[in-house]
Amino acid sequence: MIEKTDVIIIGAGPVGLFSIFELGLLNISCHVIDNLDRPGGQCAELYPEKPIYDIPSRITITGQELTDDLLAQVKPFKPVFHLGQQVDKITKLDSNDWIVETSMNKSIQARCIVIAAGAGSFVPRKIPLKNIGYLEEKNIIYAVRNKSLLEGKELLIVGGGDSALDWTIELSKIAKVTLMHRRKEFKAAPDSVCKMLELENEKKINFLIGQIDNIEDLNNGKIKVITKNDEKNIELEVDFLLPFFGLKMEIGPIANWGLKLDKNLIKVDTEKFETSEPSIFAIGDINTYPGKLKLILSGFHEAALMAQGCFKYCFPDKKNIFRYTTSSKDLQKKLTSI
């Protein structure tokens, strides 16, 4: 079934989130899609604990606090989030509406698309071995979406950061887990490191120092992972391999949508931040124009003007009357109706 809305926002980073607010003030509904499994984009993913000093009126605010506040601010507009999925394809209908399709086979129809995709999708760094692509989702899992699939199975988790340790602790409750990392120092929260070491002491998980050397398909549902360290090679037969090597950013499918680009950034006008394709807008780090500054506050300004541009497509017969939130009773009612 195709879901319908006025505007689809691609990217739930700070700029995508603030767009919900600016669109909402103009009675424009929206769905937001992000490849990550939580909102916040770079702020939540790359620097949740770091203070930001140049958000107007906030002397200091961390990446995660900014995300939480933006989510609270947009709550009155009841946005619909589709997380953990990438927008792969967009198609224009004869009616000039757009259909957006995601990697989880979701289709959504809207009058306008707002691309707030930052530096692109966050995608996992993969195992640098050739010819193992066909094992992905079958035996190699880069993002755990369905824990029940792993229940009672033999798992090899690889990595030394928060994701590797958090999943080691969580999955040790339902599966037989081996954790492997290049060394016995970890880049994870100290609490998680203590908990993992406790589990190892209690023999509830195995811990190995090493790296993946090769992977063989055993053709019985399992794989053999050959690991190496300075001393020896070890062979492990497991149901699933879960590598957590961090995330990287890729422009991905957006590059194939026929929009005018300049060095992987989307060209826009500075009146509405519309792209070369009418009714597709691009705001935040993903766009380029003379004088562009990749700052959150620039993205917020772009969101306000983009919303004015979307209004013309969503309500072609209506006149948009500019109103302040301080003096419009109608807007105040909307904003306090949580």
Ligand SMILES: Cc1cc2nc3c(=O)[nH]c(=O)nc-3n(C[C@H](O)[C@H](O)[C@H](O)COP(=O)(O)OP(=O)(O)OC[C@H]3O[C@@H](n4cnc5c(N)ncnc54)[C@H](O)[C@@H]3O)c2cc1C
């Ligand atoms: C370490 C660091 C410190 C920074 N400090 C500051 C600072 O002090 N002040 C400041 O103003 N700025 C700072 N920045 C920059 C700021 O974080 C960015 O300008 C801001 O995050 C851009 O917001 P955005 O919403 O445009 O994109 P992003 O935050 O990058 O979010 C884009 C989202 O789109 C998603 N996405 C992309 N493509 C797709 C797709 N095809 N399908 C589904 N989802 C998709 C991504 O997964 C991502 O979540 C800093 C950046 C870094 C890395």
